[in-house]
Amino acid sequence: MTVTPAISAPPAQQAGVPAHRDGNVLRWLGAYTSSMVGDSVYYIALSWAAVQAGTPSQAGLVMSVSAVPRALLMLGGGVVADRLGPRRVVIGSDIVRCAAVFAVAALLFLADPGLWALALLALVFGTVDAVFMPAVGALPARVTTRDQLARVQGMRGLAIRFASVVGAPLGGLGVALGGAAAAFGLAGLLIALSVPLLVSVRVRELPGDDAIAAGESVWGDLVTGLRYIRRHPVLAPLMFAIALGDLGFVGPLNVGLTLLADQRGWGASGMGAVLAGFGVGAGVASLLLTVRGRLPRAGLVAAYTILAGSVAIGALAFVPTLVAAVGTALLVGLLAGLSGAMCGALLQTQADPAYLGRVTAVASLVSLGIAPLSMPVSAAAIGAWGTGPVFVVSAVVCGLGGVVALCVRDLRRAELPR
Template sequence: MTAITAPPATTADAFVPERPAHRDGNVLRWLSAYAASMVGDNVYYLALSWAAVRAGSPAQAGVVMAVSALPRALLMLGGGVIADRFGPRRVVIGSDAVRCVAVLAVAALLWRADPGLWPLTVLALVFGTVDAVFTPAVGALPARVTSHGQLTRVQGMRGLAIRFASVVGAPLGGLGVALGGAAAAFGIAGLLIAVSVPLLISVRTRELPPEDASGGATTAWQDLVAGLRYIRGHRVLAPLMLAIAFGDLGFVGPLNVGLTLLADERGWGASGMGWVLAGFGTGAGLASLLLAVRGRLPRAGRLAAYTIFAGSAAIGALAYAPNLAAAVGVALLVGLLAGLSGALCGALLQTQAEPARLGRVTAVSSLVSLGFAPLSMPLSAAAIGAWGTGPVFVVSAAVCGLGGVVALAAPGLRRAELPH
């Protein structure tokens, strides 16, 4: 097995001056487009959930919400190939345009009539299919809009945009529903996604060196196989994917289904659960802010492992918090540690992968996070029903901690550094 490392920054990085990303107009245009699109996504999911519940039974609404997951999981790896072959900027622009048209079409349909569940199901299917292409392209785009040394800071800025979207999107969607029903909320989502398109068109991307660019002589299947072999043979990316997988599998269940059941068990109610989630979101936002301001953290591989361990311990402790105030404090710690480890893993992925293969690399990591990790949610719910919240949170924490074990056991990942 050949050990492959990320190439040094050479002519590929000469396109963008080495300046802080937060002062780079090109990066800021990309970030604005990304934030607008993500806020639109949050509004869309709230509108879809509301419209599906109003149009059918809770079970039918659940089916509509789950429809997008299947094509996204099945087509994600192919989406990475498309992003690398055609360029992430072009793919992101096309994906946002399709998503915008689809959402606005359903908004117009709901405004004129009450067609039932079928347009919502079609919309969810289209959105999931497009997401399979959009997600890898979004992950591959930062390496084309900034210099290699600023990718870590951009990762932190992207994390802040995600937190902003989650804070703003849900209330904005709720306001749309209150003022004009699901049609108005879908309209807001479509317009927000539309805002991203001209911003993305204005973003300049650097070309890859000839030796890194795809020559088009290979088939899509050959590109996919080559991408998987590249990850498997990489001394940092291969263990990093495994660490991400363990971290997500141990994290998703407790912080989604498990937290709801814990709040119900302790009598915290929906407002209490909201405070716990706010604590987690605040911690994760602080972690992204740290990375955005500092630009890099030394000994990134070791630091990622240590924060995974500490975050795992905090996840296990959450189930034993004596009261709501303590639970909010622990959740803040979970968000800070898990957010920092996640940001470091994302930054290492961005900086270690060759830009020409970053779409496929992002596709694999996204498939783990969006395709496999959610499978832990029904398992966590069933296990909590059988053994209670405490033991399940502890087991989940142990699974999450295995990511730290992988990071320390793999020399390449343990010694990995972020670029200056």
């Protein structure tokens, strides 16, 4: 059955203050933004240090180490988030990540530990991410009311865009001024800044928060959560639609775009312009949701924007000029940003609070564990058949997510709370 959890509102929300004017939500947003910028700086520092300490293949291996524990432990991380509470898990995760980054910064400053320290740091980050990401996804429902969750998704999207724009230059500046050690130190400071902000955030107990305490084991709670998703009339098809959309989106917009820019002679600057167009489009979508707070007929909007976005993805391989490619990428970003925010808000509002961590864990595993597998497949397919056919196939896969959303009545009719 469809679950509509009742959430008591904090004083500011009961007075009708929208999320983007609520100090409690803004403190959460500041913590999230600081942590995301710190992550961006961390990845710049890690890649630079790995390249300096080893061969390119060794550096690539170090960069991929974190993906293994993240994929293997993500579902269990959702159980941990539901058992302990998302704010407690996010605070603990940021403390561990901060300590690990500072430790490696100190090692690099005092000595040359080699690749082993970097690989260990990546392993720690991947392990902590497995519990951090589900908790981050489950936290918004505890800092605002259900009718504000779409607006919060927009605010979160703006934070992600800000982190991607600001993080890389900050990481490069840190490396330029003091090497990898300084960049790691900067990343640690940014992550540390999120902790006092999170401590100051007020959270509420939601109906069902204590239900998981009766679970017999982590495995039993995990199976219960997966069964809950499978039987839910909205969440089950929504997960399927998200998976198809991500599988068709990740390959072309990562590996495929690089190969397309090389074939067309756009160069690195041209590829950067196309990516900037995508970022602007996604930012506009996030800003729209932040200002409006809610779009009616959310399930239908998600379906149509996934379908339209898939057409734009396919068209990207056939546009004749760089200017047209930038415009198409902007459209892709706008449509993907809207569909992603709608899907995220539906996940938040349709899931019973007791299962939010596990629901977020499954969605994160699909997006971060399964979808990236399409990148090597896309690269090999482009090498064999060229960019055009591969982009078209990817667009079809992505579009199937929209078809699922249109064909499943409960998902198509799903609404965000007013």
